[in-house]
Amino acid sequence: MAEFELNGKAVSVEVDAGTPLLWVLRDDLGLTGTKYGCGIAQCGACTVHMNGEATRSCLLPIEDVHGARVTTIEGLGQGGLHPVQELWLKHQVPQCGYCQSGMIMAAAALLSENPNPSDEDIMARMTNICRCGTYSRVRAALEEARGGNRMGAPA
Amino acid sequence: MNELTTSRRLFLQASGAGAFVLAFPVLAEGTRRGGEGYRTAYLKITPDDEVIVISPLAEIGQGTSTALSMVIGDTLDADWGRILVELASVDPAYNSPILFQQLTGASTGTSGFNGIFRKAGATARTMLLQAAARRWNVPVEQVQTQAGRIIGPRLGMDVRYGELASTISLMPVPEKIIERTDARPRFEGARITRIDLPSKVDGSAQYAVDLRLPGMLYAAVAAAPVFGGKLKSDQRAEVLKRKGVRGIVDLPNGVAVVAERWWTARTALDALQPEWAETPHDSVNDASIMAQFERDFAAQPGVVVEQRGSPEQMMGKAHKVITGRYQVPFLAHATMEPMSCVARVERGRGEIWLGSQHPANARAAAAKVLGVPDDRVTYHPLIAGGGFGRRQETDMVQQAMMAAKQFSPRPVKLIWTREEDVSHDFYRPAGISEIKVGITGSEIVAYSHRQVTPSILARMYPVAMKEFDSVVTDAVVPPYEFQHVDARWVRSETHVPAGMWRSVGASQTVFAIESFIDEIAAEIGIDELALRRKLLAKTPRALAALDKLVEISGWPGPTSSGSAIGIGLSHKWQDCLVAQSAQVAIRDGRLIVERICTVADPGRAVNRDAVIAQMEGAAIWGLSSALFGQITIANGCVSESNFHDYRVVRLSETPILDTVIIEGGDPIEGTGEGGSPNVAPAICNAIYKLTGKRIRRLPIMTQFMEQEDR
Numbered sequence: 001m002a003e004f005e006l007n008g009k010a011v012s013v014e015v016d017a018g019t020p021l022l023w024v025l026r027d028d029l030g031l032t033g034t035k036y037g038c039g040i041a042q043c044g045a046c047t048v049h050m051n052g053e054a055t056r057s058c059l060l061p062i063e064d065v066h067g068a069r070v071t072t073i074e075g076l077g078q079g080g081l082h083p084v085q086e087l088w089l090k091h092q093v094p095q096c097g098y099c100q101s102g103m104i105m106a107a108a109a110l111l112s113e114n115p116n117p118s119d120e121d122i123m124a125r126m127t128n129i130c131r132c133g134t135y136s137r138v139r140a141a142l143e144e145a146r147g148g149n150r151m152g153a154p155a
Numbered sequence: 156m157n158e159l160t161t162s163r164r165l166f167l168q169a170s171g172a173g174a175f176v177l178a179f180p181v182l183a184e185g186t187r188r189g190g191e192g193y194r195t196a197y198l199k200i201t202p203d204d205e206v207i208v209i210s211p212l213a214e215i216g217q218g219t220s221t222a223l224s225m226v227i228g229d230t231l232d233a234d235w236g237r238i239l240v241e242l243a244s245v246d247p248a249y250n251s252p253i254l255f256q257q258l259t260g261a262s263t264g265t266s267g268f269n270g271i272f273r274k275a276g277a278t279a280r281t282m283l284l285q286a287a288a289r290r291w292n293v294p295v296e297q298v299q300t301q302a303g304r305i306i307g308p309r310l311g312m313d314v315r316y317g318e319l320a321s322t323i324s325l326m327p328v329p330e331k332i333i334e335r336t337d338a339r340p341r342f343e344g345a346r347i348t349r350i351d352l353p354s355k356v357d358g359s360a361q362y363a364v365d366l367r368l369p370g371m372l373y374a375a376v377a378a379a380p381v382f383g384g385k386l387k388s389d390q391r392a393e394v395l396k397r398k399g400v401r402g403i404v405d406l407p408n409g410v411a412v413v414a415e416r417w418w419t420a421r422t423a424l425d426a427l428q429p430e431w432a433e434t435p436h437d438s439v440n441d442a443s444i445m446a447q448f449e450r451d452f453a454a455q456p457g458v459v460v461e462q463r464g465s466p467e468q469m470m471g472k473a474h475k476v477i478t479g480r481y482q483v484p485f486l487a488h489a490t491m492e493p494m495s496c497v498a499r500v501e502r503g504r505g506e507i508w509l510g511s512q513h514p515a516n517a518r519a520a521a522a523k524v525l526g527v528p529d530d531r532v533t534y535h536p537l538i539a540g541g542g543f544g545r546r547q548e549t550d551m552v553q554q555a556m557m558a559a560k561q562f563s564p565r566p567v568k569l570i571w572t573r574e575e576d577v578s579h580d581f582y583r584p585a586g587i588s589e590i591k592v593g594i595t596g597s598e599i600v601a602y603s604h605r606q607v608t609p610s611i612l613a614r615m616y617p618v619a620m621k622e623f624d625s626v627v628t629d630a631v632v633p634p635y636e637f638q639h640v641d642a643r644w645v646r647s648e649t650h651v652p653a654g655m656w657r658s659v660g661a662s663q664t665v666f667a668i669e670s671f672i673d674e675i676a677a678e679i680g681i682d683e684l685a686l687r688r689k690l691l692a693k694t695p696r697a698l699a700a701l702d703k704l705v706e707i708s709g710w711p712g713p714t715s716s717g718s719a720i721g722i723g724l725s726h727k728w729q730d731c732l733v734a735q736s737a738q739v740a741i742r743d744g745r746l747i748v749e750r751i752c753t754v755a756d757p758g759r760a761v762n763r764d765a766v767i768a769q770m771e772g773a774a775i776w777g778l779s780s781a782l783f784g785q786i787t788i789a790n791g792c793v794s795e796s797n798f799h800d801y802r803v804v805r806l807s808e809t810p811i812l813d814t815v816i817i818e819g820g821d822p823i824e825g826t827g828e829g830g831s832p833n834v835a836p837a838i839c840n841a842i843y844k845l846t847g848k849r850i851r852r853l854p855i856m857t858q859f860m861e862q863e864d865r
Contacts, residue, residue, distance in 0.1 A: 015416075019416075019418050020418065023416065023417060023418040026365075026417075027373070027416045027417055027418070028416075030367065031358075032358075032361070032364070032365035032367070033357070033358020033359065034358070035362075035364070035491070035492070035540075036364065036493070036570065037491050037492075037493075037573065038573040038797050038798050039572060039573055039574075039797075040573070040797055040798075040799065042797060042798040042799055043491070043573075043798050045491060072358070073357065073358030074357070074358050074359075077357065081356070081357070085356040085357060088352075088356045089348060089352055089353065089356055092348065092349060092352060092764055092765075092768065093356075094216070094351075094352055094355040094356065095216030095217070095218070095768060095772055096215055096216030096490075096491065096492070096538075096539065096540050096541040096542075097216065097351065097352075097354075097355030097360050097538070097540070098362060098490075098491040098492045098540030098541060099491045099540075100355055100356060101358045104356060122806070123806060123807035124807070126805075126806045126807075127805055127806070127807070128805075128806075129491070129798055129803055129805060130491065130775075131488075131489060131490060131491050131541050131543070131776075131803065132216045132491075132541060132772045132775075133771060133772035133773070133774065133775025133776055133778075133779075133804075134768075134771075134772065135775060135804070135805070135806040135809035136771050136775075136809060136811075136812040137768070137771070138806060139806065139809065151811075152811075153738075153747075153749035153750055153810060153811050154747055154748070154749065154807060154808055154809065154810060155742070155747065
């Protein structure tokens with residue numbers, strides 16, 4: 001059994017200790033906004049916040065979540081839209097949308113730690129994969145978040 | 156968290172965007188009934204003023220649901236906040252006027268359907284005007300529409316569309332349509348938040364992987380690693396004892412584990428340890444496939460795809476003949492949502508839930524499993540996590556239905572692992588392209604292009620297959636003014652399944668052509684832009700696109716900063732004209748694509764921002780395949796398995812993208828794929844400028860390393 005805080009509420013689940021958090025969220029707790037994309041922590045579609053940090057949930061055994069504070073895309077806005085979600089709408093970032101929960105969670109964690117991330121910070125932290133190729137709009141949204149300071153070309 | 160507040164805020168913050176709803180069974184044209192509002196195949200108006208746009212196209216991220224809603228919004232003069240989108244089920248009414256089947260493909264969504272939806276909106280508006288005029292007993296010229304209302308000439312003559320919806324459902328379709336003439340702004344051309352976006356930023360969007368039905372079971376699947384292989388043995392006796400495992404499903408080419416949870420099924424699949432029977436293809440690898448291509452290429456002249464003038468004669472008379480040979484590998488789609496499908500069988504009827512690019516085929520695949528007529532299966536459309544051509548296939552439907560049949564009446568949700576998805580795709584075919592031109596003085600007097608590849612159409616759409624495959628040979632003759640042309644295709648099949656893949660044949664032909672145009676320019680001794688301009692002298696729209704590209708890209712580019720700009724131009728079938736540039740630098744031996752500029756002329760852009768998004772996405776698609784994309788065949792099977800070895804571009808490798816849309820005038824052309832195929836040659840052309848080395852084989856990164864090592 002694992003007990004943790006999920007989107008501000010205490011939850012307890014009875015599953016095998018090795019079950020990844022991703023599948024507990026999706027299949028046991030019914031929160032399907034967090035997505036499976038690769039299962040090897042490469043693509044970031046499964047990104048949630050654990051104790052405030054962007055964490056890939058597809059390889060994270062539920063036993064390691066015991067006692068932690070977990071936020072998913074469903075709980076990010078706390079009753080409304082999180083500023084990152086607002087920016088995502090404004091810049092029309094999503095296409096198919098499948099990777100965007102993870103992308104948004106990664107961006108929200110980055111900005112909460114550092115509201116003015118450098119190009120290097122953004123490139124190092126935004127490693128999520130998007131096959132529709134929405135990266136330029138993710139960049140645009142993050143540029144606005146840091147006060148309109150444009151990013152340079154990859155170096 | 157208050158769900159209602161959340162969704163309401165979302166709704167408002169989406170600039171009054173309409174909501175996105177899931178389909179319920181659709182009534183075809185001609186089955187309109189009174190009392191329930193106005194219902195046709197493409198458009199419904201409910202008595203409480205909802206305008207429901209029924210999109211015949213899969214919503215795979217391209218945004219056609221919104222584009223068609225904008226068309227309805229304008230022609231019906233609807234209130235944008237009351238527009239809802241429903242994805243269509245299967246019906247001949249939804250066959251594409253271009254592709255003659257219900258198919259989301261070839262970038263023909265908006266270009267194919269905008270006319271039908273214009274007519275649907277304008278027809279309903281005309282009937283609303285007529286109904287109101289009759290109600291008020293005034294001439295129809297004296298009534299007008301105003302964003303979901305009809306206004307008459309006298310005070311109090313003001314009625315909502317919903318109030319007349321049931322009335323117009325009983326009226327005959329008007330012979331003459333009354334067009335809108337008011338000066339109020341239109342949705343088309345405006346910046347509209349895509350209807351599907353609110354649900355895609357708050358996690359509520361529902362894909363097939365997300366569907367939850369009562370009593371649902373979960374399936375994980377393993378197909379034979381060698382395509383066409385069969386299961387020999389496995390450890391099912393042990394696996395069936397596992398907690399939560401409900402059973403094993405034998406598939407034609409593999410095996411599935413069905414369990415109470417997906418993770419249980421997935422881990423049980425590992426424990427199943429399937430052993431696979433030998434196949435005739437166990438020793439096939441990349442080298443043997445390439446050797447086969449070379450053999451067939453040498454032995455056969457190929458079938459003629461296009462011929463004009465006297466190419467052979469002119470080639471013989473040319474002062475000089477130069478040849479370039481280009482090679483591309485197999486490529487996977489790797490949609491972010493792995494292949495998935497939910498299926499249920501109850502009392503001889505089937506149901507499937509997925510986002511399919513080819514719903515009739517999906518339904519037929521399910522019906523075949525059950526041995527029932529197609530109409531005994533219901534297709535429930537869902538949005539899909541990327542398509543790119545992959546979801547025109549039905550392999551996942553067959554598998555899900557076989558599992559559902561075994562566990563009837565419980566629904567079964569099948570989700571592929573990423574490993575399964577990468578290694579059991581229908582791949583962009585590998586192939587070789589050889590271009591030969593005859594040059595006399597500074598003139599190109601003959602153009603010949605010969606390809607060897609497997610076919611796609613022969614398996615997927617045999618009725619569309621001619622002597623040659625028009626999909627893999629797409630754009631084999633460029634839009635340049637060549638008098639004497641010979642284009643041929645040599646078919647060479649392998650056991651590796653080949654399928655539609657964003658930009659398909661053009662991803663091979665344009666790579667070869669646009670690289671070789673630069674080689675020709677160097678041979679003649681003029682710059683690559685001047686050569687293209689000369690060859691496009693009679694194509695003003697192409698010249699305009701090139702001019703704009705020069706303007707925004709800064710071509711020929713800085714000579715001091717260590718970067719160079721390469722260009723390309725193409726106009727693939729059903730897609731728009733695109734001129735593109737890549738600014739490339741090499742720093743400390745590392746190749747960096749700094750900027751990609753795209754100029755596209757689709758004739759007209761219904762949803763301009765979505766067209767720009769398509770161009771941006773296509774550029775990244777082209778960049779991933781140009782730099783890294785490679786599916787390797789070894790021992791008959793795919794070597795790559797996940798994103799660690801099937802590498803795709805990430806944000807840190809994303810160039811600055813600058814995109815300009817030129818609206819050169821009707822007809823509307825597609826925008827889904829044209830932004831992709833020029834990327835590889837533009838990069839290679841820039842690399843040539845920087846290093847003097849010509850890359851003729853993709854992906855660039857492996858080539859680039861090899862060249863740097865020498």
